[in-house]
Amino acid sequence: MATIRDVAKLADVSVSTVSLALSNPARVSPKTLEKIRHAVAAVGFVADPLAQSLARGRSRMIGFVVGNVGNPFFGDIRRELENYALDHNHFVLVTDSSGKTAREKAMVEHLIGLKTAGLALAPSGHDQDYLDFVAGLNVPIVCFDQKVAGIERDFVGSDNHLAGAMLTEHLLQLGHRRIAFITGPSHMHTATERYRGFTDTMANAGVEVNPNFVVDGQFTRTAGYEAAMRLLIQLERPTAILGANNTVALSALQAMQELGFRCPEDISLAMIDNVQWSSVITPRITMVVQDTLALGGIIARRLMHRITNPQGAVEPPQDFVLTPKFVSGNSCRRV
Amino acid sequence: MATIRDVAKLADVSVSTVSLALSNPARVSPKTLEKIRHAVAAVGFVADPLAQSLARGRSRMIGFVVGNVGNPFFGDIRRELENYALDHNHFVLVTDSSGKTAREKAMVEHLIGLKTAGLALAPSGHDQDYLDFVAGLNVPIVCFDQKVAGIERDFVGSDNHLAGAMLTEHLLQLGHRRIAFITGPSHMHTATERYRGFTDTMANAGVEVNPNFVVDGQFTRTAGYEAAMRLLIQLERPTAILGANNTVALSALQAMQELGFRCPEDISLAMIDNVQWSSVITPRITMVVQDTLALGGIIARRLMHRITNPQGAVEPPQDFVLTPKFVSGNSCRRV
C-alpha cells in the first residue's frame, strides 16, 4: 500500500504539502498540485482512513444503532440514512443491540472509540444511568423512534398518541365498544403514547375501557401471543383488538387463528406499524404506518447538518414529529 | 481521555512496559504489573482502538457484508455471528450493499481500510472483475449463501439443488404435473442450483417441463410479481407454482390473490426460504428452509478460527454445505 510519503518523494515535495494539497487543493500552486496529482495516480495512493481518523480525532463514519436491524421500520430508515450519508462522503456502520441496553452501551462506546462523526440512535434505555451515559457522549447524536424524557438531543419520530387515537376512532366508528388493547413496555414512550391515544379517544367517546381488555404484550412475539390468548379465553370477549405494534398484533392474529377465531368475522384487528409482506397476510390488517422514508430523510439531514456545520454542533436540540398515516385493510368489520 | 503515557508516568515505568503488561501480563514482573494495574484504574485508561489498529495493522472488528440485512435469513446469520464474535472479543460491523456490486465493493474496501480482522461476505458479483477483486483481498474471508465459481475461499451454504428437488418431489407426489417454476437471476448459484433441482427431479419422474412454465422472477418483488402474472394469465395454467425464493413466491401469492385465484384450491404454491411471520400468512406456505442458526454458527467459528489461529490463515478453503429442511404447510393440495 502506498503511503503519503511515497507520493511526496515522487512529486518531490514535502509530506505536509501533499497532505495540504489533498485536503485543500486551493492552497497549493497549480503546478505543484498537478505534480502531486500525477504522483498520487502513479503510486495508487489512497489515504488510510485509520491514520486519518487518529490524526484528525474524528472519522467519516456514522454509527447507526438500533435494537433490530431486521425490523423493516429500522431497515427503511437505515437505507435513507445510508444513501444520504454516501452522497455526503460518509459511511454508515450498522450495529444491532438486540434491544439490550448493556449491549447497546458497549456498541456505542466502541463506535465512539472509532471516532465516529455522529450517531443515529434508537435509544433502548430510560433510567438515570442511561441518561447520564447518553449525556456524556460528546458527538453529534440524533435520537429517533423512542422519545426518552431527559435526553437532550435531537429527536425524530412520529405522533404516537395520534396513531393510537386514529385506530381507536376507526374502531369506534365501526360500532365497536368492547375494544381490547395489547400494550408495549411501559417504559417505552411509543408504547405509553399509543396507549394514551387509545384511552383518551375512548374517554372522549364516553366508552369505558374494560380493565380486562388491556394486556401487556411487551412488543415481543411471545408476550404478545400470551397477551392475546389471555384476551381470547375470556368469557366476554372483545369484538376488536388493537395491537400497539406490529409484533403483538400479528401474534394476536396467530393466536386467533389457532383458536379458530376468524378475523374480522369474529374479532376485528388493527395495528400500528407495517411489516414486510403485509399485503399477503390474510386478512390485510388495518393499520397506521409511520412515514419511514421521511423519518430517515430528516434523521440523515439533521445529523449531517450537525456534523458538517461548525456551529451545527451547538444548536439546541429539536424535535421532529411526523404524522402517521392510516392504511385501510379488511381486518375490521362493522358491528 | 487518558493515554498510555499517563499510565506510564503514574506507574513510573516506560510506555513500552505498560503496553507489554497490557497485552502480555506474564512477561512483566508481578509487582510492576500491580503498579500498572493500579495506574490504569486510577486514570481510567482504555486503549484507543484506532491507535491500536493503526499500530498493529489489524483491528478487532469483523465485517458482515450482505445485500439485505432486512432479510431474516441474513438477520439470523448476523445474530449468530455477532454473539460468537462478542464472546471472542470481536465486534461486528454490518453493511448492506442493497445487492449492488459497486456498492459492495466500496463497502468492502472501506472495511479493509478499517483493517478489519475478517469478513463474512455474501457475494453479490460473479464476473472476472469481481473474482479478481475478492482474490486480491488479503484478509480472512468466509463467503456464504452464494457459491461463486472461481472464488477460492471458505464457503458456507445449503444444498440448493436438494432444496429445489425436495419441493418438486413433494408436488409430484401430490399428483401435480403442470408445475411452474419462478427462477432467480441466472448468475446466482442458489438460483441455478434450485432450478436444476427442479428440472432434474422432473426429468427423473419422466415429466416434461412446459417452457412457458419457467419464468424469471429475479429474486425480487416486482419481477416476481410480473413473472407470476405471466403464469396466471396463460390459458393452460399450472396447477402448482414453485418459487425459487421467498420473495418471488410471496409475490406470486399476491398476484394470485389479486386475480381471485385461491391457494391451494386453484393453484398450489411452495417456496424456498422462510420469511418473518410466515405463520400468519394464509395459507401457510409449504417450504424448504435453511438452517440459518447452524449456518451462522459455522460461519462464525470458521472465521474466528482463521482470524485467531496463526496457521488458520493458510489453511486451504473448505466448503460447508448443509441440508435444508422441509416444512409442511397447507398451500399444496393433492390433485
Next chain:
DNA sequence: CAGTTCTATCGAACCGGTTCGATTTAATCA
C-alpha cells in the same frame, strides 16, 4: 568467580496521516 543465559525493562522507531509555526519566494506598495 568468570562466563553464559535469562528476565525485566527501556528507548527509539514506527504505523500513516494532520497541523501549525517558521521559512522561503513572489507580488504589491510607497
Next chain:
DNA sequence: TGATTAAATCGAACCGGTTCGATAGAACTG
C-alpha cells in the same frame, strides 16, 4: 528600489498506541 505583505512550501511535533533491539541486573553453569 527597498520595505511590506501575501502566497507557497516545509519541518517537526503530534495523534496513541506497538514492537523490537539494546541494556542492565539476576540467576545459572562449570
